[in-house]
Amino acid sequence: MTTLRQLQIFRSVARKLSYTRAAEELNLTQPAVFTQVRQLQESVGSALIERIGKQLYLTEPGDVVLNSAQDILGELDRMDMRLAELRGMARGRLRVSVVSTAKYDIPRRLGDFCRQYPGIDVSLTVGNREELLARFAANEDDLYVLGTVPDGIDADWHQYSENPIVVIATPEHPLAGKENVGASELEGEAFIMREEGSGTRIATERFFKGEGIAPTVRMELGANEAISEAVMAGLGISVISRGSARLELQLGKLVELKVTGFPILRHWHVAWPKGKRISVGAEAFLEILLKEN
Template structure:
């Protein structure tokens, strides 16, 4: 009896209740789309596991014994619990099927909400959720299952993803409009080595562009102060504190207002790409997959509308 729970199955409980209610193995078999021998065999196995007789034949019917009658409420509880569990899963699955959890790097906040709003217009039934973090935060959200889809630049290397490029991502070098270099027609990389810079945290896409720009030319990295957001970097540059590499997609309003200048530097702008991606091992739900397909097909046109034909289109 020690391993009784391992031998008794939920299916046996379902068959048992049908037999008790119908008082016939044949009618129980019809209700459950089984054969009468299959019902009889399962009831024999259940009786053997319990070490007790459950049914007694009485003409063409079977009558539950005292043990069987005592077992009925427990069997009913087990079957009802299963039904409740199935209902919960079905309800949850319906929510998951309509759920789209998008994690985006902070730079993508300049166009990500527009993409999501256009998607919502076409799929009003979708449950859209958005989170914004730095590169490591977005990767962590994917790894821990807190995000279904990500919008980011360079895809992560430590996890396998399915990625789709949908737009160009230009990086430029910015200064205050009164900075001496703002009037220069051509700036060499070597001219920037002694200039103070503002940079994002290590590992961010913007920081990688900064370091690659100098190391590609075998130049030392210039003195730099780290800041935790593009917004803070823009404010500092507008205060004429230093120069900074930044995504061209983040400075449209500031350039239009004449508060920032884009420097004419050899090797700039540096063009990267925007991707929509998800973990390879975790297939997106129906709505999340619809979002991926939407960004792939409609993202290029939306980006062109936001940033123009040069920097908004697919590569």
């Protein structure tokens, strides 16, 4: 007999295409996840996942079960939301997904939320832009925080806070402390960049293209902490969200180069699928975000 728990676990495996990563997300052991998926396959009488080499793939029956699982679990979430509304804010759940650069800002705001509404269970997922948009497409969360809302997604959204993008370097860099550094003076510098497709990378490339400059990319890294470490190690300079390097800048381990045209002023946006009826908890968290706008 198929259980809701099996569907929840299978949905995570199907999304991650990895038993290990699904186990990490669900706080389960990898064998426990594998066993639940195997039992689900026995229950439906079809192989749902196949392994080719080291990669997992969904079978055609797997696609069918995944679509049904999303519908069933989504309806359960809607039931929980309606019940939470009947109870007021005494109980409920809030699920927020954020791009990695927002993880320095959102926890503080979630702290304010949890103090006001201690009965609400909060789930925070951090990922890169591509992962966040995949979760958005699957309607897995209540709210999504990202730097820019892409034109290609059908979303309702609010702009809620500034997110300045700055050039960082070591205090020993020749341009450190210099006023009015021209963009052309960065030509030939080795850059440590975020991965292709990240909001910061897009904003950086757009700026340099406007200046007629093609920056030399020495290294691409997918985490802001790794970028800060690489810059502190003298491997190059970088363009990064000021908030993500806040501590290093305050401690003097990094400095902000005073480049003309920087900071690039961007904003954080909170979004959700267009037409979605968001929960009472999500509405309350939106209120906290927009209060500081």
